Amino acid sequence: MISQNEARAIASDYLIINACKLVRVVLHDDHYAVIGEDQNGRTQLLKVASNGELYKRKSVLEQWQIAYD
Secondary structure, eight states: OOOHHHHHHHHHHHHHHTTEEEEEEEEETTEEEEEEEETTSOEEEEEEETTSOEEEESSTTSOOEESOO
16 A cells, blocks of 8 residues: 555646646545635545546546556
8 A cells, every 4th residue: 555645646747737736635435535726716526546546536426547648
């Protein structure tokens, strides 16, 4: 399992590239949930798996996708 600081670092790169600010990183079961906010105030939902893979989704109705395709 990666640490919260490692999860924050993994997610931060994605958030910076997409002009978002980091709001919160929370341990949830076997992964870290990452919440960001874009320049228009929209929430960005990310997940950092225990192996360091970063996943994203634009809304709670979408499925998780690998963030870097």
